[in-house]
Amino acid sequence: MQLSSNRKLALLMHDAVLGTSGKMGFGLLRYSDAQVTCVIDQVTAGQDLAALTGICRPTPVPIVATITEALALGADTLVPAIAPAGGILPGDWRQEVIQGLRGGMSLVNGLHERMTEATDFREALTPDAFIWDVRQEPPELPNGLGRAQELSARRVLTVGTDMAIGKMTTSLELHRAAQRKNIPSAFVATGQIGICISGAGIALDAVRVDFASGGVEWAVLEAAKSLPPAPRPAGEILWVEGQGSLLHPASTAWLPLIRGSMPTQLILCHRAGQESVMRAAWVKIPPLRAVAALYEAVCAGAGALPGARVVGIALNCAHLTDDQARAACAQTEAQTGLPTQDVVRFGGDKLLEAVLCDKMPS
Known part of the structure; x- marks a missing residue:
């Protein structure tokens, strides 16, 4: 699977734009072919993302404070775009993810937590959307032999x-x-x-x-x-x-x-x-x-x-x-x-x- 160029990402990055855990978001901002519709961060909402991070996209990316604003901008894919120690979704983000799923967003999950197995997320998912848990072991891997x-x-x-x-x-x-x-x-x-x-x-x-x-x-x-x-x-x-x-x-x-x-x-x-x-x-x-x-x-x-x-x-x-x-x-x-x-x-x-x-x- 890949985040294709027609995807419209909302990067959920509360307290990470200026923090140390935003590696996922910064990587996607710098290198992804997908469209980045917005960054969601209550701390830096309304500020200039390029000035804060030095990362310039072909189209400027606004920083908003809420999922509601991201949906209004047309975002169709939500990414919890942090890489915290332990790889677990912060507990106070859960309702925001559910709100995004109920609004029709798909969810791309780079954390260790398996979100496809979460009942509350599955129940909030709309028929045309998906949840992608990126951290998965491919089937039938060989042993290494150099x-x-x-x-x-x-x-x-x-x-x-x-x-x-x-x-x-x-x-x-x-x-x-x-x-x-x-x-x-x-x-x-x-x-x-x-x-x-x-x-x-x-x-x-x-x-x-x-x-x-x-x-x-x-x-x-x-x-x-x-x-x-x-x-x-x-x-x-x-x-x-x-x-x-x-x-x-x-x-x-x-x-x-x-x-x-x-x-x-x-x-x-x-x-x-x-x-x-x-x-x-x-x-x-x-x-x-x-x-x-x-x-x-x-x-x-x-x-x-x-x-x-x-x-x-x-x-x-x-x-x-x-x-x-x-x-x-x-x-x-x-x-x-x-x-x-x-x-x-x-x-x-x-x-x-x-x-x-x-x-x-x-």
């Missing part, structure tokens, strides 16, 4: 120093950069936001652990089928969306991603100036070169596996000015010796070139 290494395409995995620092965004921006250069390229979504944007992939955190690496492997092999062959040295590229962080005490997704995608190159994602893991502040982030070496060591498996190099750093500078971002990228590049760029602000060409210049593992 089959992705048999592909000729580059498999570039984004890895990170923390959660929610731009791994999906980096993958999408580099995918776009490759497309602009007519390089056969595909984005492999591994989370609910990427699936809503691309219409394919796997919600890794909904997959049983025994099938997690096999699920990533399946998604990578499926994406590869869409790629036409390309001459070397450019070849084809699969951009695999990273999840979590090897440094985070709660993160388990990074290992099945590494084993399932069998990456040929890595891009390390980091938030400029961040010194510790956000939800576990006692975990201090080591120097980026050390983090890169750790990811490379895990990929190589002490020589048992092909391995992959970190070829560049995607620096999230959303909290900085343009001049500050340029300085942060230059400083990080000098400290690590790795090409560094804020791909949202300055484009992905620099990191794309680093990928293309890196020799494929034998």
Whole structure:
């Protein structure tokens, strides 16, 4: 399933436009082909969304306070557009969702809670509408056996120093950069936001652990089928969306991603100036070169596996000015010796070139 261009989305984002949990909404605003009719946020209602977020859509998106206003604007699809810890719908949002369903809206749910199983939501759903629970395990997944290494395409995995620092965004921006250069390229979504944007992939955190690496492997092999062959040295590229962080005490997704995608190159994602893991502040982030070496060591498996190099750093500078971002990228590049760029602000060409210049593992 995919959010097609004729869908008119209302993004439910109370207290998230200026908060830290709006990743789902920001991803859809930046990359979805669907129309975004409005954002619903009682805190910032009436303000300029582009000025608040830096995200500019072809048509300006108003911020409203209520479901009633969203329905009046013609919204036909409601998205609880947050990614909170635990993935559960806030209790005080429930009546708003029911109001939207009774008004004829469909519901796209990227949270862990199964809304298709909720009696109150099913009873409110109108005949022509649907509920889509994005986080579902595909049927009949295989166990992982490293089959992705048999592909000729580059498999570039984004890895990170923390959660929610731009791994999906980096993958999408580099995918776009490759497309602009007519390089056969595909984005492999591994989370609910990427699936809503691309219409394919796997919600890794909904997959049983025994099938997690096999699920990533399946998604990578499926994406590869869409790629036409390309001459070397450019070849084809699969951009695999990273999840979590090897440094985070709660993160388990990074290992099945590494084993399932069998990456040929890595891009390390980091938030400029961040010194510790956000939800576990006692975990201090080591120097980026050390983090890169750790990811490379895990990929190589002490020589048992092909391995992959970190070829560049995607620096999230959303909290900085343009001049500050340029300085942060230059400083990080000098400290690590790795090409560094804020791909949202300055484009992905620099990191794309680093990928293309890196020799494929034998």
